Amino acid sequence: MSNVNSHLADRKYFIGGFFILVVIIYIVRLFYIQLIDDQYKIGADKNALRRTTEYAVRGYIFDRKGKILVYNEPSYDLMIVPRETKGCDTLGLCAILEITKEEYLKRIKKACQHPNSARKESIFEKQLSKETYAILQEKLFRFKGFFFQKRAIRKYPKPIAAHLMGYVGEVSKEKAKKDPYYREGDYIGKSGIELSYEEALRGQKGVQYQITDVNNKTVGRYMKGKYDTLAISGKPLYSSIDAELQEYGEKLMRGKKGAIVAIEPSTGEILCLISSPTYDPNSLVSGKERNKSFARMYADTINVPLFNRALTAMYPPGSTFKLIDALIAQNDGVINRSTFYPCQMGYPPMGGKPKCHSHGGGKSLVGSIAVSCNSYYSYVFRDIVDQRKYPNFVDGYTHWRDMVKTFGPGTRLGTDLPYDKPGNVPSVEYYNKVFGKGGWRSNTIVSLGIGQAELTLVPLQMANVVAIIANKGFYYTPHCIKGVGKEKYLDPKFKEKHYAGVQKQEYYDIVIEGMEGALQPGGTAFASRLKDIVVCGKTGTAQNPHGKDHAVFLAFAPKENPKIVIACLVENAGFGGVWSAPIVTLLMEKYLKGKTDRPEIEKRIMEANLINGSILITDDID
Amino acid sequence: MQSRGQNSLFYGVDRLTILLYVIMVLFGWLNIYAAVYNEAHSNIFDMTQKYGKQLLWMAGAAVIAFSVLLIDADFFTAFAYVFYGVMIVANILVRLVGREIKGSHSWFEIGDFRLQPAEFIKFSMALALAKFLSNQQIAINTQFRLRWRDLVKNYKNTFIALAIILIPLVLVKKLQDETGLALVFIAFFIVLYREGLSVGVLMIGMLVAILFVVALVVANTMSVLISLGVLALLSFLIIPRNGKNLLMVGLVFVMAAGVVLGSNYVYKKLEPHQKDRIDVLLGNKKDLKGVGYNVDQSKKAIGSGGFFGKGYLQGTQTKYDFVPEQETDFIFCTVGEEWGFFGSTIVIFLELFLILRVIFLSERQRSSFSRIYGYGVASILFFHLAVNIGMTIGLMPVIGIPLPFFSYGGSSLWSFTILLFIFIKLDANRLLILR
């Protein structure tokens, strides 16, 4: 055994020898790369290495006819590497930038502090004006440690569609921390399309390593650009918006508060989306100006211009909701074309409440839509909720609510714009809370049938309801981008058909007949009829407990093979037929014919100023 | 007098080893400070920065070192298997309750600090292997004999020893996907060699490895097979042509061909990122943006150091964050850039000196347990040294394992401290062992 051990003990020499051999190989290798091979040396010692970010060109956005909605303009930031500023003409720089020496020192200090560093570049002055940039560029050799960083800011050829486009701003600290793509000072989409398509629009930024000499001049790419990464441009977006229609709609809505949403029913493409009052999107593109504009618009609590009414303002649909009731009731078999209900300027079973207007007595189904009879739809609502097949009216109400939700209200539509609201269809639990369990009947809440009370929709949902009727039973989720990038990619979720709870064509035909009647003699929107286009519409008046009622009009055209559906809501404008219906039909003319034939109506609308001091209510009623 | 000396904490400890340890840990910290240096946080006690945290880890390491020296040396012998068992359980547990970092569940988290139990398998495996091998009459087979009926009898102990090594390896790789840590256990083959593993087995292993690499470099399986065939024919011309030799040459050829084909198969089964690492190392692929980027940046940082380096805190490559993970696995870049060839050589010599010192001390042990454990320590340290520095200078594939006593990180510092100080304690105890 000892023999074996002593034999094995020799192995220590092999092991030790092996270790030493490996170390010698490593040291020879080190000797080679550190002392002999030149390819690892950085040029001359006095040269500094500078990293600059190459920002990707943000994607352009086009309208449905190929017109540019937004593009970019170059802009320059003045950057600093504090450690390299020895020998910089400080006073000269302060004079050009119009800042004091104290301000200069303050900024230097900030550039040295975390997360910045004296060795690394950070922004000294954002978005230089063209003049300042020109002067600085000439004298840059005097300002050691400073250089330019090329950026781009958004530019809108026409001051339209501000809410749709959204805006681009500096990334928040929290976001920069969470998402490794962003560094502080980077730009990011903050709202609208800029936000929801940020990833496609932004592209991919690149990095360049440059060598600079003692005169602060770039003398070349480090290692011939071996470590640089190229920026990849953002993807263009092809939107479904019709810039002309959008602009015309915004003109019509001038001096009014409200929203317009137009959709192509056969695709779900949004043709225009207007929230009024609006603002010039160019006022939010550059940092300093943006702060001023924001301060001004935040202060405007009466008009709330930053608020996108089309997606987030929840309004009672008013009489326009009768369309959904009529469809559900037919589907349930509780009414048909010949069902007749009396009207005595109000709903008889509840002593004339809700009230109705004078329209020549009782009506049958088609007529009830054309004249918008409140009594008729109080009966219809009661018929649906109290149907015999539901032993309990609570089950009947739940059935009504479920059917309504298949038309969109009560859930977010899932469009490609951020922040849309779901609207509200009150739940059984809600009424149990308000009236107590068993403390309510169908007649207690009968005003739901005429689109009042707690029922609310956002204008986008209203337009979608009309799209369902125009399509006779289905819709595509409304979206405003129809193609991302050159390949025009469209998210498959926007190609998917969604079906409403009512599917029989003839039920839709009857409702559409009534809507056609609204623009015929005796109808609620007769004054807004078009000579050569058959428009089917429905007026509504959204009750407003805080002031004058809101005017609503929903319509599609033409009757056969509909090309456009529009929802228009004008706040504090009273009856829907007076203000909303003419706006809608003007837009339809513009879209379908390219021009309008009714200058006197156009003039009346454009010159009207309906903004008074009422306060907008934006709270959810959940 | 003797009893007073024996009671002293430092009785019999090898001061030179401890001195080397302290020098390396302190120099390591200086380099961590340089690697993450930031003007805004230059206070060395800033706990939001890694150098601040490393100070805490170092204080903990000191406590651990003293504790190990206080414990009776027999304790480590007696509880060797228990340590081994506990560490295996901890490593299974971490898969279930551990925190996921970079895709692998291998960390326990306490507040801002994290521990990786896989690091601590190292010393427990060294203990378990030492206990197992020291218990045997003849540790493992000392002869290379391919007689099948003797195989089980002769190689039983070899197989158990292999199992002790391979179980944690598979565990760490499969459960936690820590390839680097798993590969460390290969180092124990050096221990097996010292304790008698036959040269034949080691040679076969090496031949397989060489063929494997050749097959991958040449990339053309057919040409390798043909040249192997030519080689077999040539050898046949040189050696006496009899039936036995013919059989032997044929057998070797078939085995070699098997390895070549096998290497191709294994390579195809590798994950893309593993393939990349091998390809970049072998020069099959120039990929400067991906895996090759790390190595290239690392070589450049080291290469730009020259003879005396750029000076402390003056490195530009490391300051511009060119080098990834420069305070952990790539800490040697900071050494190379700021201290130059001079400093790099000193660091490598410090490590080598410590390893050779441990081997020297191992050989003077009377107890085979202490000797085997000592070889375990030396082998692990050497494997880390060779792979870590080899990786930064482009001689080894990028395998994420730390440089002992230099890299940032509590788990590795503590694990190396325990590993080394148990040996120091065993060594201090050698004079008390009468056997």
Ligand SMILES: [Zn+2]
């Ligand atoms: Zn009526």
